[in-house]
Amino acid sequence: MRQLWRIALASAVLALAANPAAADAWPAKPVRMVVPFPPGGATDAAARIYAQHLGDYLGQSVVVENKAGAGGEIGAEFVAKSPADGYTLLMGAVGSHAIHAAMPDKPGYDFGTAFVGVSMATSMPMAVAVNSSKIPAKNVQELIALAKSKPGSITFGSAGPGTSQHMAGELFQVVTGAKLMHVPYRGSGPAITDLLGGQIDMVIETLPALLPQVASGKIRLLGVTTATRATALPDLPTLMEQGVKDYSVATTYALLAPAGTPPAVVDKLSASMQKAAATASVQQAALKLGADAVATSPADTSRVLKQEVSRWADVVRLSQAK
Numbered sequence: 001m002r003q004l005w006r007i008a009l010a011s012a013v014l015a016l017a018a019n020p021a022a023a024d025a026w027p028a029k030p031v032r033m034v035v036p037f038p039p040g041g042a043t044d045a046a047a048r049i050y051a052q053h054l055g056d057y058l059g060q061s062v063v064v065e066n067k068a069g070a071g072g073e074i075g076a077e078f079v080a081k082s083p084a085d086g087y088t089l090l091m092g093a094v095g096s097h098a099i100h101a102a103m104p105d106k107p108g109y110d111f112g113t114a115f116v117g118v119s120m121a122t123s124m125p126m127a128v129a130v131n132s133s134k135i136p137a138k139n140v141q142e143l144i145a146l147a148k149s150k151p152g153s154i155t156f157g158s159a160g161p162g163t164s165q166h167m168a169g170e171l172f173q174v175v176t177g178a179k180l181m182h183v184p185y186r187g188s189g190p191a192i193t194d195l196l197g198g199q200i201d202m203v204i205e206t207l208p209a210l211l212p213q214v215a216s217g218k219i220r221l222l223g224v225t226t227a228t229r230a231t232a233l234p235d236l237p238t239l240m241e242q243g244v245k246d247y248s249v250a251t252t253y254a255l256l257a258p259a260g261t262p263p264a265v266v267d268k269l270s271a272s273m274q275k276a277a278a279t280a281s282v283q284q285a286a287l288k289l290g291a292d293a294v295a296t297s298p299a300d301t302s303r304v305l306k307q308e309v310s311r312w313a314d315v316v317r318l319s320q321a322k
Contacts, residue, residue: 026086028063033089033255036075038068042206042289046253047091049285049293053276054269059072064091071162072096073107075289081116084260086269091121094224095164098308103162112309117255117301118266119273124166124251124291125230128222128239129210131195135308139225143202144205147178155181156264157191157200162272162321165191167312168204168225170319175247195219206251207290207296209233227247252294252308254301270298276298 019118033051037043047064052301055062064276075090076097082088101111115307116205128140135154137143147154158166173180183200185191188209194200194220203210207230213219223239224230227248239247276282277295286293296304315321 004114016274026058026262026268027058027060029087030063031058031087032092033062033064034075034079034093035064035066036068036072036078037066037093039066041095042122042124042208042291043250043253045090045289046187046291047284050091050121050255050273050276050291052284053273053279055164056274057272058268059186065219068099070107070287071100073100076111077107077109079256080109080258080302082258084258084262086257086265088258089118089269090115090256091163092256094120094308095167095249095256095312096162096307097161098305099164099167099308099312099316102313103321106154114259114305115305116259116261116266117298117299117305118255118257118299119270120278120294120296121253121255121273122286122291123294124206124208124253124289125227125228125232126165126204126249126251127210127233127236128172128202128203128204128225129195129219129319130222131198131200132218132220133280134198135220137202137222138220139237140239140244143222144176144178146175148181151179152181153202154178154202155183156202156204156263157183157185157194158189158203159188159205160184160198164249165203165205165250167315167319167321171247171249171315171319172204172223172244174315176244204249230246230290231287231292240296254304256301256305266298270295 033047035044035047051062051064079090082238097111100107100245156169224236274295277293281291
């Protein structure tokens with residue numbers, strides 16, 4: 001009898017989770033949106049762009065909480081192991097988490113299965129930038145030719161090992177056959193400082209980090225890394241336009257929930273994200289970051305997560321990055 005009662009109870013719980021009406025009572029308290037990086041960065045900015053709008057649509061406060069450390073993995077693991085009730089969410093940097101999942105020293109959770117996608121939030125193009133006085137190349141093909149003429153002589157800086165900037169450089173080498181020398185830093189700021197000072201030759205970096213420095217004339221942008229031109233720099237061609245096939249990299253941020261979160265709750269969150277992304281205020285705030293507001297359905301978001309994990313696993317394997 002007791003076993004039958006347990007089975008009946010389990011069936012009732014499953015039925016409640018699958019029932020769209022289960023989302024009617026959610027949220028009954030404030031929702032926590034965890035940012036796994038310090039305040040002031042691009043991930044934090046993406047979270048704060050959306051948080052107020054989500055709070056208005058959901059009828060409860062959405063509180064941004066920074067849990068930084070280990071390249072974003074402390075906060076991500078915290079959310080992965082939180083109750084799947086819709087009250088603890090992750091605003092994650094998709095590329096960074098996917099890259100870490102592919103590295104030999106993996107985080108303490110499985111990124112590919114620990115989360116369900118709610119919605120993409122912003123997509124931020126990166127650009128190839130060189131020191132104007134050290135690198136004479138005026139376009140990407142000239143840079144590739146220069147690198148191939150002196151293998152390993154051109155240095156590229158990154159925000160650190162395993163970051164999107166690092167792996168964008170590794171992918172560049174894989175698809176072009178050019179050989180560069182990686183110089184890791186403890187963040188984008190120090191790398192940009194040394195690029196301006198001529199201590200390194202190039203970076204592949206996010207637009208917000210680069211745009212304030214372009215007017216100085218000390219750096220030259222050669223191309224954007226996305227499949228289409230950046231809204232903030234419509235005259236700068238993409239790498240693919242310049243003949244670099246199969247190269248499309250963006251720093252993307254997505255709202256994720258722990259695996260097992262009721263589908264009705266996920267759908268309600270995703271609909272609110274899509275509504276927010278369509279507002280002029282969110283679009284303008286994203287554009288100031290050099291990003292685009294791009295909200296998506298849960299199915300499309302989960303598909304992107306799987307693609308990123310698979311893609312960066314291939315790049316890590318081919319480049320032997322650590």
